[in-house]
Amino acid sequence: MDLHLKVWRQSNREDKGRFVDYEAKNISSETSFLEMLDLVNEELIKKGADPIAFEHDCREGICGSCGIVINGRPNGPLRGITTCQLYMRSFKDGDSIFIEPFRAKAFPIIKDLIVDRSSFDRIMSAGGYISVNTGGAPDANSILVPKDKAESALDAAECIGCGTCVAVCINASAVLFVEAKVSHLARLPQGLPEREKRVEAMVSQMDKGGFGACSNTEACSFECPKEIGHDVIAQLRREYYRANLISKE
Numbered sequence: 001m002d003l004h005l006k007v008w009r010q011s012n013r014e015d016k017g018r019f020v021d022y023e024a025k026n027i028s029s030e031t032s033f034l035e036m037l038d039l040v041n042e043e044l045i046k047k048g049a050d051p052i053a054f055e056h057d058c059r060e061g062i063c064g065s066c067g068i069v070i071n072g073r074p075n076g077p078l079r080g081i082t083t084c085q086l087y088m089r090s091f092k093d094g095d096s097i098f099i100e101p102f103r104a105k106a107f108p109i110i111k112d113l114i115v116d117r118s119s120f121d122r123i124m125s126a127g128g129y130i131s132v133n134t135g136g137a138p139d140a141n142s143i144l145v146p147k148d149k150a151e152s153a154l155d156a157a158e159c160i161g162c163g164t165c166v167a168v169c170i171n172a173s174a175v176l177f178v179e180a181k182v183s184h185l186a187r188l189p190q191g192l193p194e195r196e197k198r199v200e201a202m203v204s205q206m207d208k209g210g211f212g213a214c215s216n217t218e219a220c221s222f223e224c225p226k227e228i229g230h231d232v233i234a235q236l237r238r239e240y241y242r243a244n245l246i247s248k249e
């Protein structure tokens with residue numbers, strides 16, 4: 001199929017940026033969206049032009065690096081996938097496709113479709129860890145984890161830090177991401193020693209990072225490629241209020 005692309009080009013953080021038209025010709029429906037961009041880039045490189053910058057690593061929905069906005073939706077028209085898991089069979093011959101980066105104050109654009117998501121790293125540094133006593137390797141069974149707790153922690157641990165929740169939110173809120181990380185650790189016995197400190201530090205860093213507040217539209221859960229449910233939001237609030245009460249006692 002032949003496609004008309006309108007791609008956001010921006011040379012650096014200061015550049016104002018603009019959409020530029022490209023033609024993607026003779027694209028197979030079995031090509032992935034990122035492979036389609038690879039083909040466009042090959043043609044640009046042959047002509048001596050600057051290829052379109054986009055981020056990617058695993059191309060398997062694991063690393064969370066590839067998110068872009070396609071026709072106004074983070075990761076394109078399907079739910080429950082990352083951009084690298086999108087295939088061109090979701091489009092028709094002759095389609096026009098708008099391709100742009102995630103838009104959020106906390107995710108400044110580095111170049112073209114690549115944004116700086118280090119604000120997420122700073123939230124993780126603030127509290128997304130557990131204490132580890134150094135020494136001999138601990139016995140794997142020394143802390144027993146009930147099956148239901150392990151499974152619910154793993155549900156929250158599916159978050160890949162992609163930033164889709166921020167990109168889709170009208171307030172650019174990072175609440176779903178923070179909740180997934182807080183819930184993952186709060187649901188395990190290994191995460192309990194820093195329980196109160198963690199939630200306060202991560203929420204405080206989220207506020208400093210330039211993210212907006214949650215207004216409960218649930219767009220974040222709807223578009224999250226890992227389908228992190230809104231139940232973790234309730235858990236974050238419980239954890240936060242609990243930590244506040246304990247610190248006031």
Ligand code: SF4
Binds near residue numbers: 161220225
């Ligand atoms: S909560 Fe979902 S959308 Fe948000 S960063 Fe994690 S995986 Fe991505």
Ligand code: FES
Binds near residue numbers: 056058061067085
């Ligand atoms: S490239 Fe790793 S999730 Fe898409």
